[in-house]
Amino acid sequence: xxxxxxxxxLTRAGLLCLAVLVLGTVVATVFGIxxxxxxxxxxxLAPPGGDYPLGTDQLGRSMLPRLFEGIGTTLLLSTxxxxxxxxxxxxxxxxxxxxxxxxxEVVMRLVEVLYSFPxxxxxxxxxxxxxxxxxxxxxxxxxxxxxxxxxxVRAAAIIVAQRDYVTSAVISGAGWPRILFRxxxxxxxxTIAVQGTYALSVGIxxxxxxxxxxxxxxxxxxxxxxxxxxxxxxxxxxxWLVIVPGIVLVVAILAINVFGDGLRDxxxxxxxxxxx
Amino acid sequence: MRLFSWWLRRAxxxxxxxxxxxxxxxxxxxxxxxxxxxxxxxxxxSPEQKAEVSARYGLDQNILVxxxxxxxxxxxxxxxxxxxxGEPVTTEFGLRLPVxxxxxxxxxxxxxxxxxxxxxxxxxxxxxxxxxxVGRLASGLGVSVxxxxxxxxxxxxxxxxxxxxTVGGYVPLSEDPGQNLRSMVLPAAVLSVFVIAVTxxxxxxxxxxxxxxxxITAAIARGxxxxxxxxxxxxxxxxxxxxxVLSTITAYLLGGAVIIEYLFNLPGVGSxxxxxxxxxxxxxxxxxxxxxxVVFIVLNTLTDAAAGALDxxxxxxxxxxxxx
Amino acid sequence: xTPLLEIDDLVVDYVSxxxxxxxxxxxxxxxxxxxxxxxxxxSGSGKSTLGAAIGGLLPGAARVVSGSxxxxxxxxxxxxxxxxxxxxREQLGFVFQEPIGSLDPTMRVGKQVELALRGWGxxxxxxxxxxxxxxxxxxxxxxxxxxxxxxxxxxxxxxxMAMAGRPEILVADEPTAALxxxxxxxxxxxxxxxxxxxxxxxxxxxxxxxxxxxxxxRVVVMYGGGVVESGAASAVLxxxxxxxxxxxxxxxxxxxxxxxxxxxxxxxxxxxxxSAPGCVFAPRCPDVLASCTEQRPPLxxxxxxxxxxxxxxxxxxxxx
Numbered sequence: 001x002x003x004x005x006x007x008x009x010l011t012r013a014g015l016l017c018l019a020v021l022v023l024g025t026v027v028a029t030v031f032g033i034x035x036x037x038x039x040x041x042x043x044x045l046a047p048p049g050g051d052y053p054l055g056t057d058q059l060g061r062s063m064l065p066r067l068f069e070g071i072g073t074t075l076l077l078s079t080x081x082x083x084x085x086x087x088x089x090x091x092x093x094x095x096x097x098x099x100x101x102x103x104x105e106v107v108m109r110l111v112e113v114l115y116s117f118p119x120x121x122x123x124x125x126x127x128x129x130x131x132x133x134x135x136x137x138x139x140x141x142x143x144x145x146x147x148x149x150x151x152x153v154r155a156a157a158i159i160v161a162q163r164d165y166v167t168s169a170v171i172s173g174a175g176w177p178r179i180l181f182r183x184x185x186x187x188x189x190x191t192i193a194v195q196g197t198y199a200l201s202v203g204i205x206x207x208x209x210x211x212x213x214x215x216x217x218x219x220x221x222x223x224x225x226x227x228x229x230x231x232x233x234x235x236x237x238x239x240w241l242v243i244v245p246g247i248v249l250v251v252a253i254l255a256i257n258v259f260g261d262g263l264r265d266x267x268x269x270x271x272x273x274x275x276x
Numbered sequence: 277m278r279l280f281s282w283w284l285r286r287a288x289x290x291x292x293x294x295x296x297x298x299x300x301x302x303x304x305x306x307x308x309x310x311x312x313x314x315x316x317x318x319x320x321x322s323p324e325q326k327a328e329v330s331a332r333y334g335l336d337q338n339i340l341v342x343x344x345x346x347x348x349x350x351x352x353x354x355x356x357x358x359x360x361x362g363e364p365v366t367t368e369f370g371l372r373l374p375v376x377x378x379x380x381x382x383x384x385x386x387x388x389x390x391x392x393x394x395x396x397x398x399x400x401x402x403x404x405x406x407x408x409x410v411g412r413l414a415s416g417l418g419v420s421v422x423x424x425x426x427x428x429x430x431x432x433x434x435x436x437x438x439x440x441x442t443v444g445g446y447v448p449l450s451e452d453p454g455q456n457l458r459s460m461v462l463p464a465a466v467l468s469v470f471v472i473a474v475t476x477x478x479x480x481x482x483x484x485x486x487x488x489x490x491x492i493t494a495a496i497a498r499g500x501x502x503x504x505x506x507x508x509x510x511x512x513x514x515x516x517x518x519x520x521v522l523s524t525i526t527a528y529l530l531g532g533a534v535i536i537e538y539l540f541n542l543p544g545v546g547s548x549x550x551x552x553x554x555x556x557x558x559x560x561x562x563x564x565x566x567x568x569x570v571v572f573i574v575l576n577t578l579t580d581a582a583a584g585a586l587d588x589x590x591x592x593x594x595x596x597x598x599x600x
Numbered sequence: 601x602t603p604l605l606e607i608d609d610l611v612v613d614y615v616s617x618x619x620x621x622x623x624x625x626x627x628x629x630x631x632x633x634x635x636x637x638x639x640x641x642x643s644g645s646g647k648s649t650l651g652a653a654i655g656g657l658l659p660g661a662a663r664v665v666s667g668s669x670x671x672x673x674x675x676x677x678x679x680x681x682x683x684x685x686x687x688x689r690e691q692l693g694f695v696f697q698e699p700i701g702s703l704d705p706t707m708r709v710g711k712q713v714e715l716a717l718r719g720w721g722x723x724x725x726x727x728x729x730x731x732x733x734x735x736x737x738x739x740x741x742x743x744x745x746x747x748x749x750x751x752x753x754x755x756x757x758x759x760x761m762a763m764a765g766r767p768e769i770l771v772a773d774e775p776t777a778a779l780x781x782x783x784x785x786x787x788x789x790x791x792x793x794x795x796x797x798x799x800x801x802x803x804x805x806x807x808x809x810x811x812x813x814x815x816x817x818r819v820v821v822m823y824g825g826g827v828v829e830s831g832a833a834s835a836v837l838x839x840x841x842x843x844x845x846x847x848x849x850x851x852x853x854x855x856x857x858x859x860x861x862x863x864x865x866x867x868x869x870x871x872x873x874x875s876a877p878g879c880v881f882a883p884r885c886p887d888v889l890a891s892c893t894e895q896r897p898p899l900x901x902x903x904x905x906x907x908x909x910x911x912x913x914x915x916x917x918x919x920x
Binding site: 246 | 528564593
């Protein structure tokens with residue numbers, strides 16, 4: 001883990017933050033901390049404190065377990081979508097960058113088409129076709145994150161394809177699967193990792209936005225976006241319903257972005273120059 | 277001449293992309309629940325109306341003919357009838373376009389007027405160690421706060437406490453420009469935060485890349501002042517990647533406007549599309565998505581052309597040599 | 601009288617997140633006005649760092665640990681930014697390795713030369729400066745963008761800009777390394793002719809010992825972040841004292857008699873991470889002594905020659 005030594009405290013803080021979020025959610029879900037997220041146990045719209053650390057919603061459900069469920073749903077949907085994107089974008093990017101030719105042309109055209117839609121607009125189109133819900137969320141994230149990742153994997157693959165070790169492998173008669181898996185893939189894995197990290201934050205953002213508009217995760221299931229959407233009706237009377245999941249959402253995205261920045265800087269450090 | 281032929285190729289490529297986008301939206305409109313007649317007419321249409329639409333769009337003919345009829349109808353500006361209002365979709369859009377345009381233009385202006393100077397400043401004053409990390413955290417925060425979270429907090433604060441501006445109560449620009457601006461300040465500000473941060477980050481990256489170029493070292497070695505170097509050498513060279521990112525920013529603004537209009541209850545195209553999906557008013561959805569894509573592709577082509585005009589190396593092939 | 605340039609005990613580190621590399625380790629050099637100095641060393645010897653340090657042009661990752669660089673008595677390492685800029689404008693000129701990259705790609709050449717003249721130049725002055733560097737069609741060159749020029753033309757433009765202010769010192773960091781061999785001599789002719797005309801002292805950084813010895817009055821040999829030998833060009837080439845210089849001379853094809861073998865220097869140049877305890881050349885030195893790895897070599901000055909070597913010390917003492 002040589003890159004770890006090159007990262008600064010902010011990058012490590014980002015990773016730590018993310019780990020706490022994931023582990024906390026897993027532990028809370030496994031041990032049922034805060035009780036049943038679906039149970040209507042308390043008074044409606046109770047402020048945080050006492051039996052309900054984060055208050056209750058309009059149906060008297062405790063917000064703490066609902067928040068844990070929401071974090072879990074959001075992270076799970078985003079991660080699944082980004083993993084699919086990573087596989088597809090790597091295949092497409094290598095095809096376009098390493099082989100190029102008409103195949104590359106076709107791939108980049110398709111990517112360009114997807115890239116032509118503003119993210120939330122593309123998500124709305126997906127939701128209109130497949131109907132609101134988790135499927136629409138995952139499909140939207142995949143379609144939204146594919147273009148950028150494919151482009152960058154392609155750019156990285158083009159550079160790697162020109163390297164001497166690839167040329168010498170080709171000359172020594174290595175088959176293309178060997179070249180791809182032994183030489184190309186390891187050398188673009190950094191790009192994939194960095195872009196995957198950024199894609200994860202985009203995924204969380206898309207889940208939030210789509211659910212906020214009411215086309216993502218549907219009640220009674222909770223996700224960070226869905227919690228904010230449901231809470232926004234009672235924004236003035238019970239602001240904690242929106243502010244708490246909002247802060248968690250911001251922290252999650254920020255932690256991932258900061259970690260991604262640090263990862264990028266440690267994999268491709270840049271010079272600095274002052275003008276005096 | 278070389279630049280001209282490059283622009284021509286770029287324009288042709290945009291037309292091809294537009295064509296493929298239209299195929300995608302066409303396919304999506306056929307896949308929407310209820311079939312295409314319902315997309316155009318809504319679920320409560322009479323059999324006669326359905327038959328009429330079926331004939332007009334050639335629904336009984338093969339898919340290529342159907343696409344051709346759909347495309348030619350759309351090219352004449354006819355996107356069907358809104359199921360909810362019974363008015364042509366084009367008319368409905370015309371009423372709402374000014375709101376969305378005002379928001380987008382305000383966001384764009386903020387990105388350029390605030391994001392670019394901020395990016396240049398942070399790059400030239402690139403601190404190290406702790407200061408650099410704080411700068412990263414601040415710019416990271418800007419791109420990490422989704423507009424629906426920031427917007428909700430703003431709505432809460434301005435509704436709960438008397439802070440001088442009220443939320444909601446949109447007044448058209450033509451009716452009372454002063455009131456219109458007052459009602460648009462908060463939505464535009466919330467929409468701008470993200471684009472300002474993105475523009476600042478892109479500008480900062482671009483400037484940092486330019487700052488390590490040998491011609492900057494040469495200018496420093498000639499004893500030029502930082503101000504001189506930034507204004508004479510850095511800005512123009514860094515503007516090339518910044519200009520190309522402006523189209524991405526537009527795409528974001530168009531998407532962000534959807535959420536902002538919905539959140540602040542503004543009668544724009546974005547909130548209209550959101551309502552349309554909820555009411556299964558698919559003619560509106562299809563037209564709205566197409567509109568957003570067309571605007572984006574056109575702007576993307578224009579910014580590429582602008583980047584080409586800014587860089588004398590463009591289209592000569594020597595750019596590839598310089599960029600590592 | 602203060603010398604024109606006086607570099608004393610200069611130590612420079614390059615600091616990155618995971619390690620620190622010492623680029624200059626107690627480098628010292630004194631130059632008087634009117635000399636033409638050739639600084640010779642392999643890549644990694646610290647010569648570029650030394651050149652950059654003269655103008656206070658070290659990259660962001662560099663740290664001056666100790667020592668001083670005085671130009672006309674003013675210490676570059678402690679000057680305030682404003683004074684430093686005045687010094688660069690009035691007393692220093694720089695020519696770099698990458699000719700086309702040293703020019704702003706988005707600005708016409710004529711405009712760039714005009715800016716280098718700092719508002720004093722008219723159109724005619726710009727063309728006159730381009731003519732001084734023996735560009736055949738100054739009108740056309742002035743209208744060109746840098747990418748439309750050949751490397752040799754671009755380097756002439758860069759020289760014209762560097763010499764526009766008639767500097768006291770011109771630092772040329774491998775100015776011909778990126779050029780075709782046919783135009784190298786022409787470009788060097790231009791540099792030396794202009795410098796002679798303006799009374800400019802040249803510091804030519806190069807890895808090519810014979811080429812440097814041909815044009816310069818004095819040769820300075822650098823190894824491992826320090827100056828290991830310096831003296832009159834002809835004397836150093838004919839009779840090198842430091843084992844590294846000896847090896848360098850033996851590695852030059854022209855210096856070897858017919859039938860004799862060209863010898864390469866065994867081993868790799870060092871990458872220092874801190875102050876070296878002994879002589880940096882010791883691991884590769886054919887004449888290494890026991891003291892070499894433990895004690896830093898002393899500076900031995902004799903007959904206009906400075907040598908940093910334990911062996912030289914013994915030779916001198918034996919001669920007494």
